[in-house]
Amino acid sequence: MFWNTRKPSVAPPPAPAVPRAGEGLTRSKVFPKFLSALARQPNPVLLDLGPVVGPNVAFFGERLACKIIVEDVFATIERAAAAGERGSLSAALSSQFARESASVDGILCWDVFDYLDREAGRTLAVRLTALLRPGGALYGFFGTTDIELTHYSRVTFEAEDVLRVRTYPATPVRRTVLVTRDVNRMFEGLAVAESVLLKTSARECLFRKP
Amino acid sequence: MWKRDEAPRPPQPAAPTPAPAVPEPPARVEATRQPGRDLVNIGKSVVIKGELSASEDLTIEGQVEGKVDLRQNTLTIGTNARITAQVSAKVVIVMGRVHGNISATEKVDIRDNGSVDGDLSAPRVAIAEGAHFRGSIDMQQAKAGDSRPGAAAAAPHASAMPPATSVTPAASPVTPPAAPAKPPASVGAR
Numbered sequence: 001m002f003w004n005t006r007k008p009s010v011a012p013p014p015a016p017a018v019p020r021a022g023e024g025l026t027r028s029k030v031f032p033k034f035l036s037a038l039a040r041q042p043n044p045v046l047l048d049l050g051p052v053v054g055p056n057v058a059f060f061g062e063r064l065a066c067k068i069i070v071e072d073v074f075a076t077i078e079r080a081a082a083a084g085e086r087g088s089l090s091a092a093l094s095s096q097f098a099r100e101s102a103s104v105d106g107i108l109c110w111d112v113f114d115y116l117d118r119e120a121g122r123t124l125a126v127r128l129t130a131l132l133r134p135g136g137a138l139y140g141f142f143g144t145t146d147i148e149l150t151h152y153s154r155v156t157f158e159a160e161d162v163l164r165v166r167t168y169p170a171t172p173v174r175r176t177v178l179v180t181r182d183v184n185r186m187f188e189g190l191a192v193a194e195s196v197l198l199k200t201s202a203r204e205c206l207f208r209k210p
Numbered sequence: 211m212w213k214r215d216e217a218p219r220p221p222q223p224a225a226p227t228p229a230p231a232v233p234e235p236p237a238r239v240e241a242t243r244q245p246g247r248d249l250v251n252i253g254k255s256v257v258i259k260g261e262l263s264a265s266e267d268l269t270i271e272g273q274v275e276g277k278v279d280l281r282q283n284t285l286t287i288g289t290n291a292r293i294t295a296q297v298s299a300k301v302v303i304v305m306g307r308v309h310g311n312i313s314a315t316e317k318v319d320i321r322d323n324g325s326v327d328g329d330l331s332a333p334r335v336a337i338a339e340g341a342h343f344r345g346s347i348d349m350q351q352a353k354a355g356d357s358r359p360g361a362a363a364a365a366p367h368a369s370a371m372p373p374a375t376s377v378t379p380a381a382s383p384v385t386p387p388a389a390p391a392k393p394p395a396s397v398g399a400r
Contacts, residue, residue: 043350052344054337061335061349068347075344 026163030139030194030204034106035160037137037208039064044105047097047131049073049112051154059157069104071096073124074152074170077115081171089120094127101130109140111153111202113186114175121176125186129209138190138207142183143175145201254290262295271306281315289323302332304341311345 038044046066048056051074060066076096080089093116107128113121132138151167158164183205184192190207197203250264256272263279270278271288278285278297285299291306298313304324312318314332322340329346337343 052337052341054339054341057335057337057347061347065350067350070343070345070347072344 023166024164025158026165026198026200028161028163028204030196030206031157031163032160033194034137034139034206035064037135037206038066038106041105041133041135043067045069045103046106046108047071047104047128048108050108050110051075051152053154053156055156066106069099073112074110074115077112078152078171081173086117086120086173089116090123093120093124097127097131099131102133104131105133105136107132107136107138109138110155111141111143113140113178113183114143114149115152115170115173117176118178118182121178122186129187129189132190132209134209136209137193138187138209140205140207141198141202142178142205143202144177144197145175146177147175148172149175254288287324 038046044064044066046060046064047069049071051072052070057068060068073093073096076092077086077089080086080092109128112124116124128138150170150172152170154166154168156164156166178186180195180203183203187207190209192205193208194206195203196205250266250268252258252268252270252272252274254271258272258274259276261277261279262268262274263277265280265282267284267286268278268280269286269288270293271290273292273294275294276296278293278295278299280299282300284301284303285297286303287293287297287306287308289305291308293306293308293310295308295310296313297308297310300314300316302312302314302318304312304318304320304326306323307325309327311329312326312331314330316332317334317336318330318332320326320335320337320341320343322338324338325342327342327344329348330343331348333349335347335349
C-alpha cells in the first residue's frame with residue numbers, strides 16, 4: 001500500500017517588489033512652503049514641468065483651486081535624447097512655453113535641470129523666471145552626485161509634506177551637477193527662499209520672485 | 211386488512227419525461243440599446259468634418275474634425291478615435307486621441323491609453339496613469355460657469371440633430387436619418 005506522501009505543489013510566494021533606485025517616500029520641509037506661497041494667490045496658476053499625474057491634478061485643482069498647466073519637459077528631453085539631438089534642446093525649450101510673461105504663480109521644476117546641459121538649463125531658467133509673477137514661487141530639485149541617470153522621476157503628493165517618487169525609463173545621460181552658485185546665477189531675478197540637502201543627496205530648493 | 215379507510219388516492223400521473231434538451235437560441239446582444247437610452251456609435255471608418263451635435267450618448271471610434279457638442283450627454287472617445295475638434299459634453303471619456311479643447315459640465319476622464327493635447331475645463335478631472343496630456347486644466351471656471359445663466363448644463367436639446375454638414379466614410383456609406391428626430395442607431399462599418 002503506498003500512501004500518497006507527495007505534498008501538493010504550492011507556488012512559492014511572489015518576491016516582494018524591490019523599489020528601484022530613486023523610488024520611495026520623501027518627507028519635505030520645503031514643499032509646504034511652496035504650497036503656502038501658492039495658496040496666498042487668488043485663483044493661482046501652476047505650471048508643472050513634469051508628466052501629468054492624476055492625484056496631483058486633484059490635489060492642486062480641488063484643494064488649492066489652481067489652474068494647472070502641464071508642460072511635460074521630460075518628454076521633450078526624451079524625444080531629443082532618443083533622436084540623438086540633445087544639442088537642440090535649448091532652442092526647443094525657448095519656444096515650448098507659449099505664455100506671456102508674469103502669467104504664472106507657481107512652477108514645479110522637479111529635477112529637470114539634472115537632465116539638461118548648462119546651455120539648455122540656462123535657457124529654461126531664464127524663461128521660467130520671466131513666466132513667474134511677482135510673489136510667485138518655483139520649486140525644484142538639483143542632484144549633487146555625478147552619476148549616469150537612467151530614469152526620470154514621477155512625483156505624487158501623499159500629503160502636504162510627503163512625496164512619493166516613482167521612476168520610469170530614460171535614455172541614459174550624465175547628470176549635470178550644479179553647485180549652489182551656478183543655480184543662483186541661473187535664476188538671477190529670483191531669491192532663494194529655502195535650500196535643503198535631502199538624504200538622497202539632492203538639494204531641494206524654493207525660489208521666490210520679489 | 212388493517213388499512214384505514216382512506217379516500218382513494220387519485221392515480222399519480224406518470225413522472226413527466228424530461229424534455230429533450232433544446233439548444234437555446236444564441237443571446238442577441240444589443241449592446242447599443244438600453245431601455246430609455248439610445249447609444250450611438252460612430253465606427254472607426256467614419257470621417258466627419260464639421261459640427262457634430264446630439265442629445266444622446268455617443269461613442270466615437272472614427273475621425274472628427276471641427277466641433278462636437280453633447281451638452282446633456284456622455285461622449286466616449288474610443289481607442290481608435292482621432293478627434294481634432296472642440297469638444298463639449300456633460301461627461302467626456304477619452305480612450306483615444308484628442309487634439310483640441312474639452313469642456314465638460316460634470317467630468318473629464320482620460321483613461322490610460324488616452325491622449326489629449328488641449329485645455330480641459332470641468333469640475334472634476336480624472337487622469338489615469340499612462341495617459342498623455344499636455345495643456346491646461348481649469349476646474350474652477352467650470353464650477354463657476356454652472357451658475358451663470360445660459361450655461362451649457364441648462365440648455366437641453368429637444369431632439370438629436372442630424373449629423374454634420376459633411377460626412378466622409380472611408381468604407382461604408384452613412385445611412386441618413388429618416389427624420390430629424392430619429393437618428394440611426396449605429397453608424398459605421400462593422
